[in-house]
Amino acid sequence: MRLNRSNLCWLVLALITVAYLLFWALLLGATATYSTPDSWLQVLRSPEIRHATFLSLLTCSLAAGFALLLAVPVGYLMTRLEFRGKSWLDAALDIPIILPPLVVGLCLLIFFQTKIGKVIEMAIPFTYQVSGVVLAQFVVAAAFAIRTMRGTFQHLSARPEDVALTLGCTRFQALWHVALPAARRGMVAAFCIAWARSLGEFGPILVFAGATRMKTEVLPTTVWLELSVGNLEAAVAVSLFMVLLAVLVLVAVRATGEKV
């Protein structure tokens, strides 16, 4: 193949892509080879890490489930209905994505010191509780789930729902019987993305729910706690476990055909 200007352009772009991926491979490779698989297993078997793993899996699943419950109606509304101020609402829905994570945690902490927050806490205590972990994960994960569901509904034609309306459906029935079955892959993707986002959440959890061992400690806080006491091997083992979980989620999302 003759190396003309066009081919040279593609070659340069490909080299940039390969260099980026290589950088990531080196990062993960260096982390993976820092300690041995035996020491990873030893760390992951400790009661504290097993508790943090269980709590992470539980809270991520709950947060992702709640995020999906919110994302479906919001995503549907934002896709199917035209109204004044829609672009402002659209921007507002993205606020949790652009806010610094620690600020999200601080906002939660301050909100639950207000009168409304205290009333809510009388029914369900959140601050420095497991429920606080779920809430901290949910507030950020929901924004990503909403984005995914919006994309899903945008790619689905509204026409079958219109026809369903003429066949006797109410708008809610059209959503339930026609739009949701068609959007099931997107719903799986939104759940997975919210789950992965929750798994990596650290700042809001640290500020709002704390990092109490065997209570509100989740995997990212474990990494931070282990690092803070100089136990790098444990931090590496937990980090690699989180990488594995993230890769599994990525594979699951790709299997749905949706893009992250």
Added chain:
Amino acid sequence: MIQLDHITWSVSGRTILESMTVEIPANTYAVLMGPTGCGKTTLLEILCGLRRPTAGRVLLDGVDVTDLEPRERGIGYVPQDLALFPGLSVREQIGFAPKLRGVPASELKQQVNRLAEQLGIVPLLDRLPDMLSGGEKQRVALARALAARPRLLLLDEPLSALDESMRAEAVALLQRVQQEHALTVLHVTHSSSEAAALGTLHLRMVAGRLEVDSRG
């Protein structure tokens, strides 16, 4: 009978449909022609309640249905892309409207089978939309609309996806369906031959206005 009483549709300051007034008698097969983008589909959507007109009224058998929801109008709609429900079998597509009405399972099965026989799609009942040809999809969409027992059937270029050899067969099918179900049909088409073969009332949209071309 369908009556359009000074129907107007404007969007972003542009008038697409301008004070359209027409009467289509019951059991008429009306064909509507007009250039691309002139608002034919918009008119169908206003008729079945998917859009609210900017001004004017829609009357069905003398009753003003302008403020009624689509499900309350008794109008069947077959859009140009047919809009079959993804993931539902042909049997489920046809049974969709009767199931919503709460028709018992045994009667629902009978209704679905009867319509499938009428439209020659019995062997397709367990197939998904992805496994159907253009002609088969068109029959399924028609059966699905008929299962709702509409008074009026709106067809938006239903034959546009069919090749020439299948078109004659589809025209005969539409004529038979209209007579057997005693329907009033409003059929949008670009094809003069299709309009000549089917239409007993010929309408034409020109510059946002509706003209009666001829009566069959």
